[in-house]
Amino acid sequence: MPNNLILTGFSGTGKSQVGLIIAQLWGWDFFDTDDEVTLAAGKSIADIFEQDGEAHFRHLERQAVASACNSSRAVVSTGGGSIVDPDNYRTMITSGVIICLEATPETITRRLQESSDQVSDLRPLLTGPDMIQRIRGLKTQRQAYYGLAKHTVHTDKLTLEEVAQEVYARWQEIAHGATNEGASEKLSPAFVVEAPSASYPVFVDWGLQDHIGKFLLGIGIRGPVYVITDSNVFGLHHGQVQRALEATGIEAHTFTVPAGEASKSLAMAESIFGWLAERRCERSHAIIALGGGMIGDLTGFVAATFLRGVPVIQVPTSLAAMVDASIGGKTAVNLSVGKNLVGAFYQPSMVLADLDTLKTLPARELASGWAEAIKHGLILDASLFRLIEERVESLLKLEPEITVEVIRRSMAIKAKVVEEDEKETTGKRILLNYGHTIGHGLEAATHYTELLHGEAVSVGIVGAGEMSQKMGLLSREELERHTKMLQRFGLPISYPGVNPHSVLKAMELDKKAASKVINWVLLQETGRATVRSDVDEELVQQTLNDLCR
């Protein structure tokens, strides 16, 4: 792999000057992508924005980044917004070591005002009144991407030469592996979710909670933070998280709710609101959801609505929460008349899935989580399904490498769907409900007391598979593969004893049944789901009878 030095960071952090100093020192080539764009277009960046639009500028910038990163022995200073583009990021990460130069909005404003350049020519996004507020806003939006760098140098109190020295030392360490590569690897996200309303990094690995403070600092959160957890998780994980926050000097407050679904209520949300208000939580602070799906939903709702939105970090401690609820921004509380009826679409600022927490889960809960991971393979990724199939025994033992791979891939599928359909308007997100129509019906018919969510989904997957098969979509062999896999994870494939009629009634009352017609997610083959509203009522009835026999 080439070992170029790629500098990222906001305008005014000194990327161009520092890059040039280093290139001269080393005798390397120097590229400034903003300069390359200006040269290629034959006009100033402001004119490109004005005359051709930002999209065209980004197009030229992609070409400049690709061309500069294609060199070897090069220092590349990239435009402040270029790392946000996923193509650019891929180009940069494969071309060398990315180092971010950082400065506070106050420092940046001062530097840009002192600079002899015409700010408006170079940085059209920053001109206009209230420059510091614009800088703060734009910088916040980009902070998750700057967190993708291998190292960040805080430049506020350093001279250009000191910054250059620091960058050189870090590049040496990273490029030549002098640093602890394991730890620095962990600080790179598994992927970034690019939802229309927000982008955020997702970290998935073993032993992450010890570093939670560093992850928060990496996306610009300095505290105070407000940890919401439940009485079970508190005992298992809170001490470690608290220590890791203290180690980085982040002030933390904790609110513990009783474990169990009953805490997912408006009344509990109101208690937390009052607690946050007393502690004077502000929009510039952050809330941490430490727990399983219940905590993620409740905390997400609280964060979405307190002061009309405070950043939230999802730290899922159950497998189901990792592969499903922690990603995608669906937050909710229950009403007495129904589950998840009140909530918001509100994306987290970061997801931190520490696989060590899986070791503390009871076997049934772990299996319930695998049901959702398997479902992601079934609807969209046949190769993931095959991988799980081949490695069931290793996954059951939580063998480190295969576990992290399968969970990352399953989470990435969820992320992809969310990117395409954040708010359930295009019809893509409904595919995630494979197995859920019958699953929800079973849960409701048994009053949410007998089956774990993933167990009900497992039975629902068998039901939806049966229906797919009988409608001539899915082959009998494929269906048998699915059923066998669920069984190997110890998941139920039927649920005798419940009245199929009460399941059907609950399904019809389910909120996803818009205007009485049920939109069924079915499979055309493993890895390819489809939505059908023309399923015969008798087939549904027959399927439920079979499942409940």
Next chain:
Amino acid sequence: MPNNLILTGFSGTGKSQVGLIIAQLWGWDFFDTDDEVTLAAGKSIADIFEQDGEAHFRHLERQAVASACNSSRAVVSTGGGSIVDPDNYRTMITSGVIICLEATPETITRRLQESSDQVSDLRPLLTGPDMIQRIRGLKTQRQAYYGLAKHTVHTDKLTLEEVAQEVYARWQEIAHGATNEGASEKLSPAFVVEAPSASYPVFVDWGLQDHIGKFLLGIGIRGPVYVITDSNVFGLHHGQVQRALEATGIEAHTFTVPAGEASKSLAMAESIFGWLAERRCERSHAIIALGGGMIGDLTGFVAATFLRGVPVIQVPTSLAAMVDASIGGKTAVNLSVGKNLVGAFYQPSMVLADLDTLKTLPARELASGWAEAIKHGLILDASLFRLIEERVESLLKLEPEITVEVIRRSMAIKAKVVEEDEKETTGKRILLNYGHTIGHGLEAATHYTELLHGEAVSVGIVGAGEMSQKMGLLSREELERHTKMLQRFGLPISYPGVNPHSVLKAMELDKKAASKVINWVLLQETGRATVRSDVDEELVQQTLNDLCR
């Protein structure tokens, strides 16, 4: 004004075919902007999207629309997404009569599938699996813009020739004023708010409530609808709204909360949630906020969070709610420890301000609303301020033409600010708080029982003006203009008797005071606001002493 016929509407509604038939019949020129774009680029629309991006396509489309609309005696069939662009809309509306062809997503899917064209070449946004869902999603996004047409023809059950006949008849009526021009004028919005998360039309005129059903149908809402109102407004306006909804066959349910700020609570929201759940409110239905600021905030919060978001229509019945709260999507409920601490940014699908409701307001409430309208002029539009100044007497008498002009312009300023800073991240929206720092302090220090919001803001405007003047920003003459104007509307310019120290304490506790530093909105001149965090504490103290003496 040229009287071209401009056809808008979704793909598959027959625009091109119908447009060609009419042009041939009349001997007029015919333009299809999609064809013009293809011709200009020398490649298919799919290739333009693929190779140059959607932004470039939109650029070419703007040129095609401008060129076609520049003709006279022309029928122009425009691309399904072109009216969304504000430049295109302006071009179209000044070039002739816009008529929309409409069809259900089911009809559109069927037509596109039956069409011999390669759908993917012509309509890259619609290709891929789940075509009907994509159509439904994209069509919903655009529906507000299709509502900008002068007339809509539902084509589902008509032949192309019947559609052409219907379009011709409507064009005749509208172009030659054979229809009731007054009523059709009212059905055009004053402006469209283009916030990052949503776009929506704002209607401002006399006598609109009688037509509420038509407005809802215009943006594709067919009911059921859930009207939330309060016990005062119910008696004044609900009967009229109910009748107007019945007249268009829209099923309506009503929930009435007690008038007064105490209803703006989580407990009340929970009651409404339960009521909505019982009536099986779905995301495809709509909620109507009929009332003043309290109803708008509470209903907006309920709509933002029930099922993670149901469309909401703001129908403000107070002047303050019209010029301020109904636009911009700030929704909230109060906690016992503070006001507006829980809420969401959630834009309405439409705002319908019927000025007739102003006739039912007590004089103090009307004056309180004018304070906000004046404030918009002060911070961003000196000419609006001058207009109000010149026409105070007419405005006090609610003379029809000047009242509608001033209120529209004031609302448009609020809309502009929201477009630039929907979620208070860029620093622009804070300008709307001119007069509010002291205003909130006064309200809190008097326990919200003595002053109306606009009255407190009026005193705050004088205070902030004094500070601006003493800091050398604003001239003494300008400040006197402001004070005199407030007085002419019967608004207070000081508030003797309250303890200035308790006002200061309340200001420091105000949630806008992030990290203790107060960001003061001050004026540099009439119509030009600025934000300053370097205001001397003694100046603040002195100003409060003067105001409270």
